[in-house]
Amino acid sequence: MSSRPTSDDQATADRELCGLVNALAHQIETHVRDRAGTIGLTPAQAVALRELTGPMTMRDLAERMSCEPSNATFIIDRLEEKGLVERQTTPRDRRVKQIVLTADGVQVRERLLALLIQGSPLQPLTQQEQQTLHQLLARAVTGQ
Template sequence: MTTPEEPPAVAARNLCGMVNGLAQRIADHLRERAVALGLTAPQATALREMTGPMTMRELSERMGCEPSNATFVIDKLEGLGLVERHAHPSDRRAKHLVLTAEGAATRERLLELLAQDTPLAVLSPEQQYVLYGILKQALTGS
């Protein structure tokens, strides 16, 4: 257990272990829900992050991976009829990734499944809000 009296290195190690453990539980949860839809975890992550038309670079940043990895995932989603590549409205070198009607429906089903029995369900909405703020501060430094 991390306490204010612990040496900083021990407290940091304990906290990192907890964050890693939570991240693993969230990843396992995503993987289980993805399988229920016939998707891989990276495919489910891409669908989850596609909140609207975006470039491959934008998607790869949201997924936390290299653009080449996102391209591989999108190729598979395109083959499943869930995503299409359209001409970018202002950059002719780029393509916009757009969900098909089936892709949007699959994304909605995925989001419903991800909301069920999430590892964060043990926290109240207020606690989740506080945790979000703390993690945002840790990640952005502000």
């Protein structure tokens, strides 16, 4: 006869899993901070460059960065001062600006992505394990 998990068992499992997720998040934050610093970027600037996969609005970037649009604006202002991004009017609506990488921004982003791969906390996982982890985390985050 098998026993069903108790609420104490579930609470322990939840606590342990949350601890592991928090530890991994901390390792990733430290990794991003260390790697970004080697090329003169703050962690927030590095995240913005990583997420700029093409032209996008400030609102879209803020959503991808999981931050408020005002915070994304501050970060983009600093990247613009460094000559890594520029704001352009969108063809469909001249009132809307989109963020675009400059030629220098493309080069710095490529360098950043290469640095982030080196020594990544996720490096010990196989590609299949990373895909599985991605799927599980996405399900947990979306509740689906």
